[in-house]
Amino acid sequence: MGVNRRKFLKIAGMSTLGAAAVPASSALAAVNPIEWLDKKLGGFTPFETLLHLFHTPVGFKPGEALTGKQWVMVVNVKELDDEIAEACRETCHRVHNVPQIDNPRHEIKWIWHSEYKHVFTGQHNEHIAEKYHHLPFLVMCNHCENPACVRVCPTKATFKRKQDGIVLMDMHRCIGCRFCMAACPFGARSFNWIIPWPRESAGTLPRFRKGKEPPNPEYPTRVKGVVEKCNFCAERLAKGQIPACVEVCQEAAKEKGKEPALAFGDLADPDSEVRELLHSHFSIRRKPELGTGPNVYYIV
Amino acid sequence: MLEKAFVGGRKYWTWMACLLGIMGLGFIMWLWQFRVGLGITGLSRDVSWGFYIGQFTYLVGVAAAGVMVVIPYYIHNYKAFGRITILAEFMAVGAVSMCLLFILVDLGNPVRALNVMLHPTPGSVLFWDMIVLNGYLFLNIFIGWNVLSAERKGSLPPGWIKPFIYLSIPWAISIHTVTAYLYAGLPGRHFWLTAVMAPRFLSSAFCAGPSLLILLCLIVRKTTRFDPGKEQILTLGGIVAYALILNVFLFVCELFTVFYSQIPGHMDHFTYLFFGLHGQGNLAPMMWAAFGLMAMAIILLVIPACRRDEGILAVACVLTIIGTWIDKGFGLVVGGFVPNPLHEVTEYWPTLPEALIALGVWATGLLIISVLYKVATTVKEEGEQKRA
Ligand code: SF4
Ligand code: SF4
Numbered sequence: 001m002g003v004n005r006r007k008f009l010k011i012a013g014m015s016t017l018g019a020a021a022v023p024a025s026s027a028l029a030a031v032n033p034i035e036w037l038d039k040k041l042g043g044f045t046p047f048e049t050l051l052h053l054f055h056t057p058v059g060f061k062p063g064e065a066l067t068g069k070q071w072v073m074v075v076n077v078k079e080l081d082d083e084i085a086e087a088c089r090e091t092c093h094r095v096h097n098v099p100q101i102d103n104p105r106h107e108i109k110w111i112w113h114s115e116y117k118h119v120f121t122g123q124h125n126e127h128i129a130e131k132y133h134h135l136p137f138l139v140m141c142n143h144c145e146n147p148a149c150v151r152v153c154p155t156k157a158t159f160k161r162k163q164d165g166i167v168l169m170d171m172h173r174c175i176g177c178r179f180c181m182a183a184c185p186f187g188a189r190s191f192n193w194i195i196p197w198p199r200e201s202a203g204t205l206p207r208f209r210k211g212k213e214p215p216n217p218e219y220p221t222r223v224k225g226v227v228e229k230c231n232f233c234a235e236r237l238a239k240g241q242i243p244a245c246v247e248v249c250q251e252a253a254k255e256k257g258k259e260p261a262l263a264f265g266d267l268a269d270p271d272s273e274v275r276e277l278l279h280s281h282f283s284i285r286r287k288p289e290l291g292t293g294p295n296v297y298y299i300v
Numbered sequence: 301m302l303e304k305a306f307v308g309g310r311k312y313w314t315w316m317a318c319l320l321g322i323m324g325l326g327f328i329m330w331l332w333q334f335r336v337g338l339g340i341t342g343l344s345r346d347v348s349w350g351f352y353i354g355q356f357t358y359l360v361g362v363a364a365a366g367v368m369v370v371i372p373y374y375i376h377n378y379k380a381f382g383r384i385t386i387l388a389e390f391m392a393v394g395a396v397s398m399c400l401l402f403i404l405v406d407l408g409n410p411v412r413a414l415n416v417m418l419h420p421t422p423g424s425v426l427f428w429d430m431i432v433l434n435g436y437l438f439l440n441i442f443i444g445w446n447v448l449s450a451e452r453k454g455s456l457p458p459g460w461i462k463p464f465i466y467l468s469i470p471w472a473i474s475i476h477t478v479t480a481y482l483y484a485g486l487p488g489r490h491f492w493l494t495a496v497m498a499p500r501f502l503s504s505a506f507c508a509g510p511s512l513l514i515l516l517c518l519i520v521r522k523t524t525r526f527d528p529g530k531e532q533i534l535t536l537g538g539i540v541a542y543a544l545i546l547n548v549f550l551f552v553c554e555l556f557t558v559f560y561s562q563i564p565g566h567m568d569h570f571t572y573l574f575f576g577l578h579g580q581g582n583l584a585p586m587m588w589a590a591f592g593l594m595a596m597a598i599i600l601l602v603i604p605a606c607r608r609d610e611g612i613l614a615v616a617c618v619l620t621i622i623g624t625w626i627d628k629g630f631g632l633v634v635g636g637f638v639p640n641p642l643h644e645v646t647e648y649w650p651t652l653p654e655a656l657i658a659l660g661v662w663a664t665g666l667l668i669i670s671v672l673y674k675v676a677t678t679v680k681e682e683g684e685q686k687r688a
Contacts, residue, residue, distance in 0.1 A: 105344035105646070118642040122565060139642075148487050154426040155415040175415050176338075176408020179426050181348040185488025187641040191348060191408065193339035224337035225408025290487040 064240040068266030070145075070165035071232055072295040073246075074274050074283070075138050079261035084252055085113040085136035088245040088262070092230070095244045097214040097221050099196035108190040110230040111140040111245055119286060137298070138245075138262070141188040141230040142286065143167045145293025149180035149189065158227070164266075165295065166232045176225040185290050189229045197221040232264075267295070301445075301452065304678040305671040311523070312674070319667045326660010329653045330405055338408055341654040346646035347637040349406070351630070351658055356402035358508070358629035359665070360479045361501060363395035363436065365509015367472040368539050374465055380535065384517060384528045386451075386676045389444035391513055392472075394669035396437040401661045425481045432475045439468045444672070452679045454686070476501050483636065491569035491636040494557075500550045501628075506543035508624040510536045511617035516673070518614055524677040526684070530610070537613045541601035544620055548594055551627075572645065573635045580645045583634060586626050593623035 092111045093100065099108050113136035117124040120137075143160075147167050150160050157174035160167050181189045197214055214221045219235065222228060233243035241247070246264045253260035265274035274297075277283075283297040308316075333340050343350050369388035372378035404410050421427050443464050450457040480498035487493070514536050517528040558566045571577055573587045597619035606612045634648050650658070 105346075106339055107345055109345075114642055118644060121641075121643045152424050152426065152486070154421050154424040154430070155412075155419045156421050157415070173412070173415055173419065174409065175412045177403075177406070177426060178348045178408070179424070179482070181345075182483075182489065182636070183486045185486075185641050187346070190345055192337065193343065193345075194337045223409075224339075227408075287488060292487060 064238075066237045066240055066242070068164050068272075069268030070266065070295065071143065071237075071264065072267040072274050072297060073140070073143075073232070073243075074263040074265075074277050074297045074299060076259060076261050076263065076277070076299045077132075077135060077137060078299070079249075079253070079259050080113075080136050080138065082113075082136050084249060084261050085138055087248050087252065088138060089113070091244045091248045094215045095219060095233075095236075096231075097197070097216050097219050098228075099192070101194065106193040108192065108196070108228065110190075110228070111138060113138050120284070122287070123284070132300070139186070139188070139286075140245075140296065141167060141184075141232075142186055142292070142294030142296045143230075143232055144295065146291060148183040148185065148290075148292055152179045152183040154179065161234075164237075166234050167229075168231055168234060169226075169228055171220075171222045171226045171228060174226040176227065178227060180227055185287055185292060186294070189227050191227050192222060192224045195224045301449065301675050301679065302671075305674045307678075308674060316667065316670065319663045319670070322663035323660050323667065326657050326663065329656045330660065332653065333405070333657065334410070338406075340651060342649050342651045343654075344646055344648065346640040346644065347634060347648035349633050349637070350648050351650040351654055352402045352406035354629040354633040355658055355661070356399050356406070357479060357501075357632065358625055359395045359398045359402065360433070360476055361505030361624075361628065362509045362512055363392040363399065364472045364476040364502070364505045365513070366392035366440065367469050368506050368510050368536075368543075369513070370465065370469060370472075372535075375469070378535075380529065380531045383680075384513070384532050386444055386448055386680075387516060387520065387528060387673065388513055389440045389447075390672035390676060391509075391516060391669060392440045393437065393444065393672060394665040395509075396433055396440070396475075397668050398661050398665035399433055400437070401664060402658075405657055405661065425478060425485065429475075429478050429482060432471065432478050436468070436471050436475050439464060439471055443468060444676075448676055448679055451683060454683070473502065476505050483632075488641055489636050490563075490566045492632075494554060496550050496554055500547065500554070503543050503547040503550055504624045504628055507540045507547055507620050508628075510540045510543070511620040514540070514617045515614060515621075516669070518610065520673065520677055524681060526677040526680040533610060533613070534608055537601065537607045537616075540617065540620060541598070541607065544594060544598055544601065544624075547624070548591075548598065551591075568639055568643075569635050572638050573631050577639060578645045580647050582647055582649060583631060587631050590623045590626035590631065593619045594627070597623060 089109075089111050092098070096110060098110055101107050115134060116128065116132050116137055118137075119139055143166055145165070147158075147160055149158050150167060153159075154177060155173050155175055157170045158167065158180055159170070176191070178191055181191060233241070233245075236243060242250075243262075243264050246260070246262045249260040249262040252258075263274055263277055265272035267274060269275065277299065278297060281299040283299045285294045285297055288294065341350065341352075366388040369381050369385050373381035373385050404413060407413055416427060416430055443461060446461050447457045477498045480501040483489070483492035484494060484497035514533055517533050517536075521527050555570070558570055568577060572581060573583055575581060576584050597616045600606045600612055600616040600619070607616070638647065639645050
């Protein structure tokens, strides 16, 4: 997997170098100027870049971003153990200021793990090899090809980003109708049932969550009454970083000399690591029969 | 005409004061919910819609049922219903108002509600639901008010109101169809993913709505000098009977498909509702009660002697209302969420504040209906006095 890891870094590096290299090559090859600009701006349209000047996704710098046509996650189930799964969950929730709520009814989960029979409902049978029964299958939003959540949202607060296929949430627009939660067939969405961070109510607080501060000052907090979910670390991709959970897995793999449990990449790129993984392994997706086209693959 | 709502006897004012009291209590509870979040309800990550949306769904039906009076009168020229069309329309106004309020109290961010209009999204059924509900509210106020004004002046309603009345008929069907589509097009929610959802909604609407109207007519007769009429009430009774039987029939169709096909994902929801799943089933007694009540109501309604007795008819109506209310206002919504997409069972039960907020909304709707009925019956009383 070392090669693949390098490839990752290569993508990251290229996009920084790209800023300098692209103009020269484009002059030579006389490429479409719009495409050139598009690349230069790191996959964002000029309009979006303008928008970002006023409404910055944290740390976004044109040219540095990781870009792809359709990001996918590949979960290498055999490499998962409780420790890794928990590390992914903890890191993701920390970097995204996901409120930690003990009451399971009000819990907010971007990434978590569950048993095979819960993750692959309908594909379960009693005779599946014992070791699979209790493996911690990581689950998150599938950033579906044809997302039901986007279809039903009455405000476009949740939308599929055209340039790279990530399904995003605008937590400033969401009215909290929770139609998307009813529509998502994977239970990937969470609602802020209670005040997520104390600062919202400026001083006079209800009794819960007093005094806790959001751990990552760079990532926005949100208010109660909005829906949230995994964003494939869009804010990190914009800075040229891979998703936090994937980074955790890569580091753990390096330490233990194993393969990383998570891989992330561009499905549209034939040379990407994820394409290679999917090519050489048998993989499944959750509830493909529903036609949402999940972009999280499980190698079993 | 509205001034007529401000003249009333002691009973009228006591009733209004009670409603205002309940509304006030509900409002205080809602302020609390507004401040600390929807966490004060029994809702959860797994059951993310509950009591509020259930009431909303139920009341859309009650509102739509106005057409059961409008169609016979305006299309089939069944003259007797001319006396009560205004009551049906004003009941619809109250019901749609409650619908809109229930949506509002269910929103996590009510102050942003206008986003639905600022960012119109024709692909979302909720967007259309907002349009048809508001349109229906407008149509009923507009038609009802104009027809009543004409009646007060002793003249016929203006001719240009007719197109609006005809428009209100498909519109009524549309509000409940679109509401059914909120549910019936979601992949992965097998309980709702059925083509008979809209027909079932309509059939339950057409029994619950007229039942409520019958009760309202009886109350109007008791409390005012205007008598909606025996024939009218009995005909409504017949409509309830047909619709209720159709409702149960469609439910049986659903049961057949689900249990004969034996597809676990489809059966689980029904199993949960009626027998419990993984040892959890706190809705089961209510669901059995719902269908028990509906069965009793059917028996009372199909025996002609019973149906024609207004006392027994009233009982059958109450049974119908409660039965369909549990089925649609509770089981339908919660049943769709249990088990959840990961096949885990999280149960739902409304909390006290949640119930009080819902009660407050009901009180608001009843207040609107009371005011409008007061106006309507006063105009009718005066008209009859003049003619006499
Ligand atoms: S997994 Fe659910 S929330 Fe994520 S894109 Fe698909 S439907 Fe939407
Ligand atoms: S809760 Fe928010 S994101 Fe979900 S459908 Fe409603 S407005 Fe859209």
